[in-house]
Amino acid sequence: MGKIIKLGVTLGVFCVISAGMLAYVFMMTGPRIEANAKASFDGSLREVLPGAESFKNVAAPGAKSEIYEGYTGDKAVGLVVKVAPRGYSSEIVMLVGVDPELRVKGMKILSQRETPGLGANVEKPKFQKQFIGKGVKDTIEPKKDIDAITGATISSRAVCEGVKTVLKDSEQYRKAKP
């Protein structure tokens, strides 16, 4: 009995020391981690909607995606929409920038776990730049309007679907807002 208590106390002491160390490290790095996450997301927003200086998260009635309105000074210069279409082996989380005429201005994949060497090539600029300038009235079909990535039809189609959702949601948002 005495032995069990001794072992338990020893283990407890180790846990307390380790928890204390972790708390200290977390206090030192926490703010930096948060700032990093925010800076990298802000950077991505700016990347897909060049020219915009600040962004505001706006709610869109009926749209499931997250929408950010971009401003230069007080002037609204377009939208950035975050969508996550289902690809071959993961959700492809992407940001798409849309100008006031509701045409794609830029896009960026935030995270995906598609097959390396095949589906993961949706991150390549060569594939993504095909979407630039597409509007809500354009058809966006892989193998017809968009050159799909060889061996990755499903991933390519997912990105097309994502862009379509973005354009649809942006239109809805514009209609809802006078």
Place this chain on the structure above:
Amino acid sequence: MNLWKDFNQGIVRENPVLRLMIGLCPTLAVSNNAINALGMSVAVAFVLIGSNLVIALIRKITPDEIRIPIFLIIISTFVTVCDYVMQAYTQALYQALGVFVPLIVVNCIILGRAEAFAYKNPVLNSVLDGVGMSLGFTLALGSIGVIREVLGAGSVFGIPLFDERIAATIMILPPGAFITIGCIMAFLNKMENKVL
């Protein structure tokens, strides 16, 4: 003499990946390009050297019955510290390594060295063992990473070498890791036979 032996045994003779065949899980997963492989090696080196050091320090006051839980507490503390620090200071690398940083905690190299070496040897020897094993891990992972990246993506450290369309995609997929490890192991065995 003994110190030197403890240091260099991990590099080739008892290379963790290519000889002891432990720690294969992260090896397979993050060796698809050279940068990820090196980043993973640095993280493992930090955890391995740190945990070897602490475990050797406390080995006299650690009750035998609960040594494994204590090793695990120490190892997971180092892994979490490493995770936070990488997130704060090397964000790009952290994103590339993703889930594999927390998984260092179950990397057999670290618990293996704690149990087989650090628990039975003095501090200096244990640290040297950690450094040697980390170097061995780095060499193995680095060479696998470079080979797979060159053959599978036509680049090295992200710098394109030739047209990626003629690269063999299979090399950056999981089978490529097995093929590469098998070839390197065969080569090492051949070399050793010659030396003997």
